[in-house]
Amino acid sequence: MRYVQLRAFHHVAIAGGFSRAAEELRLTQPAISDQVGKLEAEYDVQLFDRRRKQVALTPMGEKLLAVTHRLFDAEGQALDLLSESRALRAGQLRLVADSIHHVLHVLSTYRERYPGVQMTVWSGNTETGLAQLSSYDADIAVLGDVAPSRDFEMIALNATPIIAFVAAGHPVATRPSLTFAELAELPLVMRELGSRTRRLVEQRAGEHGVALRYAIEVEGREAVRDIVATGAGVGFVSEAEFVAGEGLTRIPLSGPPILMEEALICLSERRESKTIKAFLGIARALTN
Incomplete structure (x- = not known):
């Protein structure tokens, strides 16, 4: 051989x-x-x-x-x-995120310090993100709902509640909150299977004895926002990812908050890669 x-x-x-x-x-x-x-x-x-x-x-x-x-x-x-200095002058870093919002401050600082590193950012849910890390198609992931494991280096980022949102002219737009029983009677715009937002919302509804049925199923957060903006139904998103304005109105969900926890993740065996290690170091410094 x-x-x-x-x-x-x-x-x-x-x-x-x-x-x-x-x-x-x-x-x-x-x-x-x-x-x-x-x-x-x-x-x-x-x-x-x-x-x-x-x-x-x-x-x-x-x-x-x-x-x-x-x-x-x-x-x-x-x-x-x-060739450590060269790696940080002309290397590359590939990042997959279920929401890039949580590491924008890290990305900004990283780019300032290492402008020569070429960065690629993809969108993906937890399932696809873990698959890309394991197949070496991505270097770092921003994901949630990942159990601690020796296979992964993890840095906790934040936790924000899931909220409902509708078009400003929707009949429930002025409601102070929505119960799951009320949601069961409304047309819902739901993310694809594999979406953590969808799974957590359906799980909490089940705890209330409510089965939610979607009117429209769509892949991706941006597509949900665009469809909800037409008045077609009720969508769900992490509050940290909700963009105020754009003709949309946020509505809290009744009961204890459904928290979306986010973490920065890489394969443990790859944490010493210079470009990855530098990104993790900045993330630790900014989140502590």
Whole structure:
């Protein structure tokens, strides 16, 4: 087993094909195919299912990819260590967040200190965010409702209550609050399955013996806001994420608050990466 063979396998796996892997490694496709083929032949295993138009990992390939992720991430950390200043001058940081609102102050400070680091920010719920961290597609996540684990480094950010909101001209816009029994009689605009906001609201309704039924199901917080603004129904959002104005009115939910707890998360094994470590350090300093 040679390093070049593992590198070829890893890039084919994450690129989804031999041609794209060859482009990334600046090699020819036959060279990449030869390296992967030799690796499979030497250990008498099949790492890719080549019967499809797009190569797919076999179960053995999936297991090896989990190992090579750690291998090449450790290599990246070693390079970071040997060229620390360069990593913070011209590195990259990929962040996925269920709401970027909670770390805007961290992002701003980070950009001021390390303007050379290229940042990419994606939107995603807790389920997709954890998946992207685990697959090394994201470096840091801003998520909620994640149990403490040795697999993750976590920094608690804040906790804010969930509120209902409607268009300013909606019949219930002037209500001081809404009960779950009242919500059961109203058209609701709900987030997609996997949304923590939706799950917490439905869970609290269940505790009141109420089953909520949505009139419209939509993916993403912005889409909910746009639909609610037309007067189509009642939406739910963390109070910290509610934007006043825009023709919308907030309405508190009756009873004890449903708190949305947010945390900054990364894989424990990646916390020493220079770009990640610098972001976590700023977050700790600003949240303490």
